[in-house]
Amino acid sequence: MTLPLHTASQLESIRAQVRAGRLEWQDTSAPEAHIPVENYTSQRIRDAEIERLFRPLPLICGHSSELAPGQVIAHDDYGVPMLLTRDAEGRFRAFLNVCRHRGMRLIENTGQAQPRASVVCPYHGWTYRLDGSLRHRLHAEAFDDCGAADTSLVALPAEERHGLLWVVPTPGAGIDVAAWLEGLDAEMPFYAVDKLVHFRTVRAEYPANWKLITDAFLEAYHIRVLHKDTIYPFFADGLTAGVRFGPHNQSLVARRAGEAWAKSEAEAPGDMPGLCELTTPSQVIFPNTITIFHPDYLSLVTLYPVEAGALRWTHRMLIPADKSTPDWSPHWEKTFRLIEEGVFQKEDIACAIGIQRGFASGANRWLTAGRAEQGLGWFHADVARALSSVPSF
Template identity: 55%
Template sequence: MSTTSPSPMPATLADLVQRLDQARQTGVREMGDATGTVPVGHYNDPVHWQREQEALFAQWPVVAAHSAELPAGSALPFDALGVPIVLTRSADGRARAFFNVCRHRGMALIAAGGPQPAQAKTCRSLVCPYHGWAYELDGRLRHRLHAESFDGLDPATLNLVELPCDEAGGLIFVKRTPGPAFSAAAFLQGLDAHMDWMGLTGMKVFRKVDHVYPANWKLTVDAFLEGYHIRVLHRDTIYPFFADAFTVNLHAGPHQDSLVARRAAFEAFEPPSSCAELCRLATPTQFVFPNTFLIWHPDYVSLIGMFSPAVDQVRWVHTMLIPPDRTGEDWTPHWEKTFRLIEQTVFQQEDIATAVAIQRGLSSGANAGLHAGRLEHELLRFHRGIDAAVEGSLSPAGNPTPARTKRTCKEGKAIESQKKL
């Protein structure tokens, strides 16, 4: 990552850095106001899972890809939301999303699935492999084989079914349900300024994995929302680089930006003027509600989507993003080694393995709920957001809506810096 930044650090991010410095100087960790308990049913109840599917994954914008994954003149299949979707970028540069379904007989236009993660396919149009119907990358029907045989079918009604899609901060968002357009920048409520300053848009894709594990999706989200576990779970891998549970959090509606202090911050603290300098002091982590993380390591970024194919399954999609000036063949061995360390060791053998073990333990009936202390307050905030979205009192815009129950959500303001919940 660049050692210089062309613009000043956003004020909200600078405030977060200042709070980290204060915690470092005083030795006082920022905590929540109270402990809490998450009911076990939130992780293993099929009824609750179905409500999440209907209220969250069917209605909220979800990160489908990094912008670099979809070059102009290409199409990328995306099925992690449980329906077949194809992302396209036509010559006008705009990212679009459609159901990956031919309007003739319902065939998939571009293949998804397979042993390797999906990659964009360079193409001028989407051509159905069944009968050859073709569509422009903007969704318009382009060609029907033997069109004269379709008497009474108006071709203007046979364009692809478009889905709401927008792009901001280097991320492509999509909703899986047709409806009105939305603004990705407005949805991020200020976090896109952080992403832009840190250079996310210019990053390139090095490697991507896409696996399903036997654990509820929220168990993996939980792990990434608190630094309390690093000292024990990651004792022999990454804890030697981190201070013990010194984390500051900034709220942006239902989203957040966090700085997890590294030991280097306690050795020498200079106000950072670039992303590289910031990543020397801490690991910035952006959480895009409901299921996406950006983790800024010292010289690369992990973009992680945690999807929910079943109540006891998480679909883990991890994309390693690297700086554009470090993409040559000389860098390949370094990135291969780095990716194996973070994905196969830290994530798979520690974080994901823990989530799988917890899921097995839930079936024992030993616990009616999972407890969280004041160092795990962001985990509790996440679950309050899930509850509010499911109950209808939190909208995808991040603003409160008229509640259908007595529960209300207090996290619907624009981006703000908070020391307590």
């Protein structure tokens, strides 16, 4: 296997930066970015984000391994009650989790998929197939004969791609994940997310704007200070290479081993373990998903603005299938706690909450992102662009 085009040039950029003794940002003449504090505090902007980002765009609702053939799962992370199904043939579909009779919620959210031949409404027993069609209702003769359109579950555009379950939470909209991902689509097969399996999901709400979390994953400037006692010992200071695909972003953050590799004559690695030994790849899949490819597993984080000053955090840990046996569990438990509790909660999320608390003081009218944090300026510009334009999906 060889590295995909852009990943290969990012790795080359890391080598070039080390050899030149200059970091990428030191050669940019772009001005610093000023991000209005209002972006994080305005309920009007939050509502516009729901309308323009979280309803018309394809959102990641889970990993393929969370839903086996013949299973259903409720999904409530995005403020729309969703019912995800996979039929016996393996086809993934999404619906509103709402009965067509008198609107009862169909499946409760246990956080786990459940095997179901059909979905039975708990109120009067209307029964639906996993393709959403009505199979049966008690005393059918009590109802006028209406068409399937009025009795089938309301479908949401859904697609399975790169091992991820994507849904547009708006009935009748279109979905084309490959087109949406632009150049990132061709990079994804190498990252082999479809070969991983689900280990654990943590869901939580925090008093901070959702974009403060994204900001933290768009720059490596903070690693040396905020993470000095946790992950910084593994990383080279500020040595990164980023590439943008439309509103999406992919970065490689060099590890110490990557800095040593860059100084050597060794060839570029050709597989994921090799790449993840030298760098930690991370992607921001617009608008709300962050991937962090740790040395041996993937953190998949999705965000949702519950309010302007409150976010929903969903962190899935996805591990290699050949290391998913029970004897590996203690290792993954320990690793997950270290990252989720020790790094994300105590460091990155704590900063987001601390920043949000300070907004009301009026100390800043905008936040400043320097040339080493350019990703933030681009991300906020992409959000602003989406809010001021007509959605394309």
